[in-house]
Amino acid sequence: MAEPHPHPDRLWRNPEPKRVYDVVIVGGGGHGLATAYYLARNHGITNVAVLERGWLAGGNMARNTTVIRSNYLWDESAAIYEHSLKLWESLSQELDYDILFSQRGVLNLVHSVGDRRESMRRVNANRLNGIDAEWLTPEEVKAFCPIVNLSPEVRYPIIGGTLQRRGGIAKHDYVAWAFARKADEMGVDLIQNCEVTGFDLEGDRVRGVHTNRGLIAANKVALCAAGHSTVLADMIGLDLPIQSYPLQALVSELLEPVLDCVVMSNAVHVYVSQAPKGELVMGAGMDAYNSYAQRGSPHVIEYQLAAACELFPIFSRAHVLRTWAGIVDVSPDASPILGLTPIENLFINCGWGTGGFKATPGAGWVYAHTIAHGEPHPLNVPFGLERFTTGALIDEHGAAAVAH
């Protein structure tokens, strides 16, 4: 797999929707496509449609910064994200498509005593869960990432770091295309330009979806719409504890290789990696206000570039080529909502917020199981909607690494 995958003309059919499916997945992003793939692969359910309002993987899947890691604090999160990371490790072979998965290491910088305590605790928690995690001294940080600025003269000096060597990045488009191609090969209908406008309900049971291309009946309906989850849920009277915010990202022009790992800083707040093509890919915190506008405030960009230039003085002459925003679905505990709903045959996968890309295969795997069996996979039992009644939250604001 040395050469990037050639781009054939057609990776999937472009079928007309049938009138009836066993499963309709609403949302043709990474999670929707992965769910369709694993429904077919693991459960033999191929009479499946993925309905996408725009084009496949054109929402957050096209807008994220592609960081993959599993170093979350709590056992429940560690288990589901590590399951996903293990799937990433063989995904190119599994899908017969080089998704440019690169385990170049994810380095989290530490700038304060509070940071250090939280980070060391998380390293220990990760190790107890069998997840690779290391504490690095400032010198070890410098050895791992030589262009980082260790100067004590900066506003927030680097006093250490944590490293997950198995973390890294992948090429987001290839991931989506690879899942789409394989799902299509197994008989899944990927239907683009098909917007869900309502639900066909009988009592408390969903029987299908109304779309701009007519009524499509389904035994089961699986929502997978990220930032637009509540727009869909509102149509069916399902309340979700989700707020939608813009999360911005940006790229520089193409540069020679200068950064061979992923670096994140919660405190100074920027995360950066260099894509295979050469552009620096950067992100930071979300914008503060609810929005569906897929654009954000300039000051967020300004602050993250200031942080980047302080951490990496060598970046100071790079140029911003493009900025954009995706609409992220943020839950109260920065953990996903994945499971059943009070409406029969309606399933929900949302709330991944700022970190859904890394979960693409894992979420697809457990969501497919949940849909196929009508009950959650053991890994997503803790992530049900009922935790907002029981209070059994899975607070991952620290590990989420994006300011909420």
Place this chain on the structure above:
Amino acid sequence: MLIPCPWCGDREDIEFKYGGSAQVAYPADPASVDDETWGRFVFFRPNPKGKMAERWVHTAGCRRWFSLVRDTVTHEVTPS
């Protein structure tokens, strides 16, 4: 984005903190609500695509709270 403070006029959004939905009512009799109702009050908020009634506070100005209606698609603000 310009936010119209009712006392200071239009100011840039970096002068403000966001307070989220303006449609969250504290339970009238908090001692009597069950877990589900309490959970709804704590965790569930309107998240409309379109006009949204919301709270803002002018932290870098007069420090007063106020409500406005803002469109979450166009970011157009109409005072309320």
